[in-house]
Amino acid sequence: MDIQEAVGEAKQLDEKYDLFITINESAEGNFPIAVKDNICTKGLRTTAGSKILHNYVPVFDATVVEKLKRSGAAVLGKTCMDEFGFGTFSVNCAYKVPKNPVDPSRSCGGSSGGSAGYVAASKYARFAIGQSTGGSITCPAAFCGVVGITPTYGLVSRYGLIDYANSLDKIGVLAKTVSDAAKGLSIISGHDSRDSTSSNVPAKDYAKLQEAKLRIGVPKEYFEGVDPKIAERVWRSIKSLESGGMKYEEVSLPHTKYAIPSYYIIALSEASTNLAKYCGMRYGLSSDPSGKSFNEYFSQVRSQGFGQEAKRRVVLGTYARMAGYRDQYYLKALKVRALIIEDFKRAFGEVDVLAAPSMPVIAPKFSEIEKLTPLQHYMSDVLTVAPNLAGIPHLSVPCGKVEGMPVGVQLLADHFKEEKAFAAGFGVENG
Amino acid sequence: MVEPKIGLEVHVQLNTSTKLFCPCPLAGLAAAEPNSLTCPTCLGHPGSKPVLNRMAVEKGIRIALALGCALQESMYFSRKTYFYPDMSKNFQITQYEIPLGKDGGLEITDAQGRKKTIRITRIHIEEDPAKLVHAGGHLESATHVLADYNRSGVPLCEIVTAPDFQTPKETRVFLQKLRSILDYIGVFDVGAAIKADANVSIDGGSRVEIKNVTGFVEVEKALADEIMRQKWLADDGKPVERETRAWVAEKRTTLPLRKKESEEDYGYIFEPDLTRINLAVALVNKAAKGMPELPHQKFERYRREYGINSELAASIVTDLDVALLFEQLVRSQPKLAASWINILKKTLYFNGLELRQTKLSVDTFSKLLELVGKGRVTSRGGELMLRELVLDASRFDELAAKYSKSEIDIGKLAEEVLKDNKKAVADYKTGSRKALQFLVGELVKKSGGRVDARSASKELEKELG
Numbered sequence: 001m002d003i004q005e006a007v008g009e010a011k012q013l014d015e016k017y018d019l020f021i022t023i024n025e026s027a028e029g030n031f032p033i034a035v036k037d038n039i040c041t042k043g044l045r046t047t048a049g050s051k052i053l054h055n056y057v058p059v060f061d062a063t064v065v066e067k068l069k070r071s072g073a074a075v076l077g078k079t080c081m082d083e084f085g086f087g088t089f090s091v092n093c094a095y096k097v098p099k100n101p102v103d104p105s106r107s108c109g110g111s112s113g114g115s116a117g118y119v120a121a122s123k124y125a126r127f128a129i130g131q132s133t134g135g136s137i138t139c140p141a142a143f144c145g146v147v148g149i150t151p152t153y154g155l156v157s158r159y160g161l162i163d164y165a166n167s168l169d170k171i172g173v174l175a176k177t178v179s180d181a182a183k184g185l186s187i188i189s190g191h192d193s194r195d196s197t198s199s200n201v202p203a204k205d206y207a208k209l210q211e212a213k214l215r216i217g218v219p220k221e222y223f224e225g226v227d228p229k230i231a232e233r234v235w236r237s238i239k240s241l242e243s244g245g246m247k248y249e250e251v252s253l254p255h256t257k258y259a260i261p262s263y264y265i266i267a268l269s270e271a272s273t274n275l276a277k278y279c280g281m282r283y284g285l286s287s288d289p290s291g292k293s294f295n296e297y298f299s300q301v302r303s304q305g306f307g308q309e310a311k312r313r314v315v316l317g318t319y320a321r322m323a324g325y326r327d328q329y330y331l332k333a334l335k336v337r338a339l340i341i342e343d344f345k346r347a348f349g350e351v352d353v354l355a356a357p358s359m360p361v362i363a364p365k366f367s368e369i370e371k372l373t374p375l376q377h378y379m380s381d382v383l384t385v386a387p388n389l390a391g392i393p394h395l396s397v398p399c400g401k402v403e404g405m406p407v408g409v410q411l412l413a414d415h416f417k418e419e420k421a422f423a424a425g426f427g428v429e430n431g
Numbered sequence: 432m433v434e435p436k437i438g439l440e441v442h443v444q445l446n447t448s449t450k451l452f453c454p455c456p457l458a459g460l461a462a463a464e465p466n467s468l469t470c471p472t473c474l475g476h477p478g479s480k481p482v483l484n485r486m487a488v489e490k491g492i493r494i495a496l497a498l499g500c501a502l503q504e505s506m507y508f509s510r511k512t513y514f515y516p517d518m519s520k521n522f523q524i525t526q527y528e529i530p531l532g533k534d535g536g537l538e539i540t541d542a543q544g545r546k547k548t549i550r551i552t553r554i555h556i557e558e559d560p561a562k563l564v565h566a567g568g569h570l571e572s573a574t575h576v577l578a579d580y581n582r583s584g585v586p587l588c589e590i591v592t593a594p595d596f597q598t599p600k601e602t603r604v605f606l607q608k609l610r611s612i613l614d615y616i617g618v619f620d621v622g623a624a625i626k627a628d629a630n631v632s633i634d635g636g637s638r639v640e641i642k643n644v645t646g647f648v649e650v651e652k653a654l655a656d657e658i659m660r661q662k663w664l665a666d667d668g669k670p671v672e673r674e675t676r677a678w679v680a681e682k683r684t685t686l687p688l689r690k691k692e693s694e695e696d697y698g699y700i701f702e703p704d705l706t707r708i709n710l711a712v713a714l715v716n717k718a719a720k721g722m723p724e725l726p727h728q729k730f731e732r733y734r735r736e737y738g739i740n741s742e743l744a745a746s747i748v749t750d751l752d753v754a755l756l757f758e759q760l761v762r763s764q765p766k767l768a769a770s771w772i773n774i775l776k777k778t779l780y781f782n783g784l785e786l787r788q789t790k791l792s793v794d795t796f797s798k799l800l801e802l803v804g805k806g807r808v809t810s811r812g813g814e815l816m817l818r819e820l821v822l823d824a825s826r827f828d829e830l831a832a833k834y835s836k837s838e839i840d841i842g843k844l845a846e847e848v849l850k851d852n853k854k855a856v857a858d859y860k861t862g863s864r865k866a867l868q869f870l871v872g873e874l875v876k877k878s879g880g881r882v883d884a885r886s887a888s889k890e891l892e893k894e895l896g
């Protein structure tokens with residue numbers, strides 16, 4: 001494949017759908033890859049979608065980028081995203097808002113919107129690199145009609161990932177097919193001594209997909225408040241798995257309703273400390289410090305550099321960890337997280353894979369997103385935050401369309417049982 | 432008056448070979464070009480991650496064990512978030528609700544010679560921030576500030592005591608003893624300074640914190656000054672305010688830093704980039720294995736095995752180098768070792784030196800004791816040799832020749848002494864023992880210490896017939 005052709009295509013797609021923050025004209029390699037802009041690429045500008053890093057050029061490659069380059073990938077560009085991953089629709093971006101290639105009046109989903117849109121539209125790309133904290137792979141995968149794998153926390157090194165919430169952040173893959181997703185994950189997974197949370201579980205070759213007779217669980221809580229037409233599509237996939245010889249049963253994950261508050265408290269508490277380092281002193285956006293105390297200067301740069309949603313999340317996260325609030329919010333949320341993990345562990349004692357809708361709605365129109373309050377915005381993550389809190393692998397696979405827009409089914413498996421999610425996803429794809 | 436209540440927060444730099452969370456080296460840090468010993472992690476670059484230095488944990492465990500602290504089952508780190516230009520991430524990775532060790536103690540002897548235990552509340556490990564240089568003078572007069580991140584990420588161990596000290600002097604005794612223990616267990620370069628924050632209250636009044644005092648002499652001075660200030664306020668009927676003050680060493684006084692209506696709020700969260708570290712039996716055992724005999728254990732052993740008096744034993748064990756020298760000498764020179772170590776300590780003290788600053792080797796010191804033991808050099812001569820050896824150990828052969836008994840003609844010296852002291856000779860002849868003692872002293876003096884009193888007396892009696 002001529003990489004320059006792929007670069008040319010990326011530029012065209014970018015003009016049409018606003019998918020990239022930076023395009024790498026001098027990309028070299030055997031196959032094209034787009035990388036979410038919160039993953040460091042040596043010598044190639046990396047902004048995490050934020051103005052505060054508008055001129056930041058990393059001095060090292062993230063481990064996943066190193067691994068991809070070693071496997072022959074050409075990094076074509078860095079894709080659009082919500083600033084630092086703060087959003088569900090890729091509209092909280094300091095640069096461009098990516099448009100859904102299926103219907104450009106609609107969102108790609110977020111926060112890995114650019115990567116999903118690119119995979120959906122490109123005829124060259126087999127997969128792209130995304131990253132999820134609370135659903136940022138599953139959501140855009142479902143909205144753009146591509147496959148998205150969010151691996152077990154610790155399976156893929158976070159070294160070189162610009163942190164949103166370190167205990168939740170996972171790098172994963174958006175792909176054309178389940179098989180492409182598995183191949184992509186095989187390339188980027190494996191232990192890394194530079195990330196202390198990286199797991200020692202030996203890497204597997206997920207591309208060697210195995211058909212398996214799995215027990216499927218259907219969590220009833222994941223169908224509450226879901227668009228009935230979407231629920232119907234998801235049920236059809238579950239039935240097709242059944243006709244393929246898999247058994248399904250209804251299960252309950254009773255703490256699901258606490259997932260959203262627990263997720264936002266933990267994620268924003270961590271995020272508010274992660275964003276502290278951006279203060280115009282060592283790199284990134286800077287301004288004239290003369291006549292100002294360091295506090296005034298830091299505030300000025302941060303006021304200019306952070307978008308509205310980043311500011312909101314820093315303020316919320318800071319409150320949640322302050323004395324007087326810390327016990328009832330931050331520490332409580334950690335306890336709830338443990339209960340949510342227990343829910344999944346109990347369910348995986350009975351079944352191999354859980355199947356549920358990826359998103360409660362189809363990709364919304366930008367005009368609809370504008371009307372959402374921040375709380376409604378946060379609530380749209382209702383189906384994705386629990387698996388992210390638990391750090392379990394989850395795969396979103398397209399399962400038909402509603403009103404012409406793609407719908408996704410998510411397949412959840414126990415920690416480090418990615419192969420089971422892939423096997424079920426393969427069944428859905430061929431069903 | 433109620434005795435002052437004093438507590439300390441001691442910061443010790445651990446002598447690991449690399450920083451706490453990155454591979455940047457610590458060797459040559461003091462002399463390195465600013466910002467030359469840095470990497471993305473200690474500069475807080477986006478995407479960088481901390482990786483815990485296991486050696487620092489092991490050294491921390493040794494401190495906890497040496498101070499009798501209870502180790503926690505697991506180790507966690509936390510983020511302490513505040514904005515300051517010396518902070519590369521604007522949060523410090525430290526330990527908060529679950530410190531490495533808790534509830535230990537260290538015994539000291541107070542001014543009345545009574546033993547008392549200073550409780551250790553907690554010890555934890557944390558990273559040092561960068562160094563700020565106020566260009567153009569002091570904090571107030573500086574035109575700008577330069578930040579050197581070479582120090583950023585240097586491993587520190589914080590040791591917090593209960594407010595168990597009653598006098599500033601006790602803090603010095605404590606810090607000296609602590610320093611000696613840290614040296615013994617190999618976690619700290621004695622050349623590095625011990626830094627401390629001290630808190631003090633008198634008569635049950637408000638607690639004042641004194642920040643960032645370097646060295647135990649300064650800690651004692653700062654506390655004495657602060658107690659004086661609080662007493663003056665009390666004498667004037669003014670309240671002592673709860674506040675944080677800075678010790679300005681050159682002005683020998685504390686200055687207000689900030690009023691403290693309430694605790695600062697650092698919004699601690701668990702450090703999510705570092706997983707829970709299981710302080711498994713294996714790790715603790717490994718650290719315990721590296722634990723040498725501690726000062727108080729050596730003290731007991733010296734008393735038991737060598738029958739040394741407690742004052743001398745205590746003096747020897749304070750300094751690890753001296754203790755190790757003693758242990759080597761005592762094998763070959765069991766009779767002389769203790770008394771000569773005592774002479775060495777006095778000689779060092781007189782010269783304001785520490786043993787490690789001299790080039791005096793075990794070998795040289797054994798040779799000296801051999802000369803004395805075999806009577807080739809007098810005790811006095813040996814002492815004089817030692818005075819010069821601590822300054823320049825390479826002169827051993829030259830000094831040995833100079834002070835050797837065989838190099839002098841004792842008979843000739845005795846004749847001269849008798850000639851010069853006719854009156855004493857006459858007194859001796861009338862039976863005065865005192866006169867002989869005087870003449871012996873003169874002869875020893877004249878020989879420059881090369882002749883001891885016994886030989887001198889023998890020679891003189893021979894000459895006097």
Ligand SMILES: [Zn+2]
Nearest residue numbers: 453455470473
């Ligand atoms: Zn470093």
